[in-house]
Amino acid sequence: MVDAETWTPCCSIEEADRILTRTGSLLETETRIIGGRVLNVWKNLWPSLRLFFLHSTKKYADRTYIVYQTECYTFREILDKAVRCAVILRDVYGVKKGKDILLLFGALAPHLQYRGSSSHLLSKLSNLIVFWACHLLGAVTALVDTSQPLELLRYCIMLTRCALIVLDPERADMIEPVTAELSLASGASGCLVLENHEGQGHWEGVDVWNAVSSGYNRAEHRSLVFWEDYQSTATGCSQERMGKEVEERTIKFSSYTIR
Structure with missing residues (x-):
């Protein structure tokens, strides 16, 4: 040493x-x-995480992105899931460009050293998917330190004035007693928990992703253009470069398979 x-x-x-x-x-x-x-x-x-994500998922579409034990997901598969999630967040909760989305969960992505069941992997995978879905919509992700006690979490949530609160089961257990108060004070359109302990979890005033996703009417899907709100003033890009990127990278939801 x-x-x-x-x-x-x-x-x-x-x-x-x-x-x-x-x-x-x-x-x-x-x-x-x-x-x-x-x-x-x-x-x-990169001008934005959205540009970086779409470039990466196009360039490495069939390469492995997430690995855990025997589970593997390619860049394309993660993009497909993120697109579907983005459409649901937009249509069900009104999430759009510039809206703050408060993410309240323990980890953003599954780690190779993480030891747990496949349900734990899916929970952490959902964290990553909703993160990218927010950026595809142009929303602002506000990640809160989940180690804080309830009073500090309450303060952060109310200060953020977020459009939606997304959390994991542990944080759902913690804030359930004050869910209605937080939604009203922050102006959030709802609280969404990403995983429900294989159907065993229930929280008053909190939506569960599995139920929201399965109940979404696929016939109502509209084209999702990610670059329609891409502004050079926010990125410093020239109009010529912006136009080229919009033309090359515009992606519509209809080109993806719903899973």
Whole structure:
């Protein structure tokens, strides 16, 4: 082990910052005016998570994205599930561009070291799918630290003024006594729990994803165009580049198979 008292860094923090943000690097920075504010931003990163996700799922469509024990899901399969989820969030809960969606669950994706049943995997997989679904719609995901006690969670939820509260069974158990109060105070159109302990869970005032998904009328599906609200003013992209990306990457829901 290196002795902290005798260790000498190779460069200063300022020098390291210059190296990381040098011209041509992934973390190169520049100054832009976004929303009327002058901001120092990364120049070469993707304009949005939505663009990054759709590019990745197109480029690596048939490659494995999520692996757990014997379960495997490709990028295309995750995209299909995210698209369906996005349509339901839009039509049932009114989720759209700019709306804040509060995500209140323990983990965003299943991890290889996670030990549990397949139902636990599906629960964590649902977390990831709803996260991408929100970004496909242009919604803003607000991820709350779930280790906080109820009073702090209540404060965060009310402060967010979210359109929808999405949570896992553990957090549903925690906030069930104040669900009605939180929905009213935050302005949320509903609370949605992603998994219901294989049909055993029930929470007053909380919708369960399995029931909402199975009860959705597929005949009412409308084309879902992800890029109709893509604005160059929000990303710094030129109109020419934006138009090309819209033309190349516009995806309609009708092109996907409902599972």
